[in-house]
Amino acid sequence: MPHSPEPSPYPAAARQYHNFLQQVFPTNLAEETHSPAENSPESELELQARWFAGEFGRKFTSTDGKKIEIIQFGHWNHSAGPDFTEVAILIDGHKTTGSLEVELEASSWEAHGHGSNPEFDQVVLHVFLAQTQRTKQARFYTRTSEHREVVQLALEWESLDDWGPRPWNHLPEARLGRCSAPLQSMPSERLQSLISAAAQYRLQSKAQRLLSVAQIHGDHEALFQALAEALGFVHNRLAMRVLSQRLPLSLLLKLSDTERETYLFGAAGYIDFEHYQNSQEETTRLYLKELWQTWWQYQNRFDTSEERRLHWHLAGIRPLNHPQRRLAALLCIVNHWQQLIQTLQEGELEPELTIKKLKDYFASLQHPFWNYHYTLRSQATNKSMALVGQDRMQDILGNVLFPWLTRHSSDAWQNYTQLPGSQVNEKLRRACLRLFGSDEASIQRAKLNRRYYFQQQALLQIYNDFCLADSSECQDCPFPEQLSQW
Ligand code: SF4
Incomplete structure (x- = not known):
């Protein structure tokens, strides 16, 4: 793996980016850079x-x-x-x-x-x-x-601020931006320093969000809710968040393994006759039967009316990422909660091993049924499938565990910069096209500046602060001119 660019000290660079935004939007940073929530809640x-x-x-x-x-x-x-x-x-x-x-x-x-x-x-x-x-x-x-x-x-x-990733319904045009010229002529060290600062700013914002929840519900509950949300990814983020709020970690940890599994799958609406009837094989029926034997005692405690029911989105979701498998992953995380906390703490002693140890932790999560099933309706697979795939693991590390670690370990930022980049999604692809351009040299430059997770996050932060706030096809965007101040 190539060496990552030299990171700036944390959190000084985050403040530098914050000051940069203040210079650009001098009247009121909070108002100008606030990207408001969509017009109305999803539900x-x-x-x-x-x-x-x-x-x-x-x-x-x-x-x-x-x-x-x-x-x-x-x-x-x-x-x-x-x-x-x-x-x-x-x-x-x-x-x-x-x-x-x-x-x-x-x-x-x-x-x-x-x-x-x-x-x-x-x-x-x-x-x-x-x-x-x-x-x-x-x-x-x-x-x-x-x-x-x-x-x-x-x-x-x-x-409210916009709430994390949603299905993309607002994307600025995929074309070269006005800032690409000054960015191209910017000396490499200055560009790296800008990227490092924007990444730190973003990491700190995520840490702050976790802290706000922790101040109300406690540190571990905040971490648990954030993990559940991350497992829900875009389409089932809300359902997973509500589930983790309704079934707090403190409650789940008090239950036996069977009760815990029953509560999670029952409250999610998956232990019912319809799922039993539609199951394809005996193993699934046995699995559901076992859960049902516990669930019938508790089901009356859970209101399953339309108003309270969780809605799971399945359109466009690959079978591997089916919400039932994501629930199983959450269950296994709770089953091994102390191990997760210990792994995070060990990161303080051996910071260079943090990423490896966390990845090993997720790779070790096993479930006798869910390692071999996509859903409650599918046939068993011959090969075992990881409960948390590489992409999700990467996202959980970058969006949840490192923001959490920034408050608990002084080496978090340094380790965060070693996290390799995730798969390039449409948002990042557009950010690269607008900021760097589309000719061969620009594509190579963009690739060089999105190899690591922190670089990707920096580009998304700039895209968020400037591209999403712009409605003038770049003409009134202050970013190109202000770059000379960096
Ligand atoms: S809106 Fe601003 S930051 Fe975005 S591409 Fe245009 S000039 Fe660059």
């Missing part, structure tokens, strides 16, 4: 998951001007009733405990019949999205079946 479930992860913050003002502070986000409710239970909040300084309901619109409270349902009498806060122009005329009051008025909180969806 009510996304709103609830992002609320529970603390992405909206903890301090608010209610619709009638009261000061609200969330002390405890509580737990996802598995049964019928409000979305979250055992919540603790301060309302104008007075501590209140109870349940919390999160909905897309204020009017859903009545539309869903909560106002006449005694199960919702314990709700102390009704959370919904700020009214759109369409619904602005009507003002809804939230009342319980006992005619108690519930404090309302309206959230601004646009205040």
Whole structure:
């Protein structure tokens, strides 16, 4: 493997890139570089998951001007009733405990019949999205079946940052960008220093996101949720995130191996008669039968109504990456949780072995059924298949474990720069084309600058900060001119 370019000290370079953005967008960095979430959530479930992860913050003002502070986000409710239970909040300084309901619109409270349902009498806060122009005329009051008025909180969806990878529906044109000329004439050391700084900035942002979840739910829960999300990749990221929030690590670790497997597959909606009936072979039926023997005792604890059900996206997903196999991978990670933590800790003692040891850890995850099955409906394969493939492993290391390690190990950045690049996806391909060009020399230059994971992340960061923010076909983009300041 070729030597990676000399990395800059961390996190000084991240600050340098931050300052660079501040120079470019002097009025307000947060506003100018904030890439807002899509116009509306994918579903009510996304709103609830992002609320529970603390992405909206903890301090608010209610619709009638009261000061609200969330002390405890509580737990996802598995049964019928409000979305979250055992919540603790301060309302104008007075501590209140109870349940919390999160909905897309204020009017859903009545539309869903909560106002006449005694199960919702314990709700102390009704959370919904700020009214759109369409619904602005009507003002809804939230009342319980006992005619108690519930404090309302309206959230601004646009205040959120875009939430990780989504199916690509917005890609700037695939063509040469105006910045390619100054980038080409930039001395190599300066280009490397820019790439290193943008990569550190991105790594630090990911570490910060993990820290925000850790501050609410604890360090290990934050790591567990991030791993689940990464296993869900683009299409099933939300479902995996919600599953890991509903079945927290602390709960799963207390269960026996069989119970754990049953909870995960049952709560995901895979232990039912339909899957049993459609299974192709005796091994699968035996496997499901074993899970069912435990699940029937617990299934009533889980509300499987349409509102609560997880939706798994299968379109365009290769059988190897089927969500059932991803669940199995998550299960095996929990089964070997202490080993993962130990491997991460060992990285502090032998930093140069961090990547190898983590890859060995993922390669060692085995499951007697899932190593040989694509899905619950498929025939067994002759050859064993890895539960976490190379690409996913790479992504988990780069997007989850190294951001987590940056807070725990002083060598994390140095080791991160040794992580080889992943497969080039459409976003990265476009970033390279716009920033470097398409003639043979430019292609070689781009290849040289995306060999390592940190380089790829740097290019994606620049693409995110500038290309995605541009709507002038490069004409008004400040990046080319500002490069001389680097
Ligand atoms: S939008 Fe800016 S950063 Fe992106 S290709 Fe054009 S000039 Fe370069």
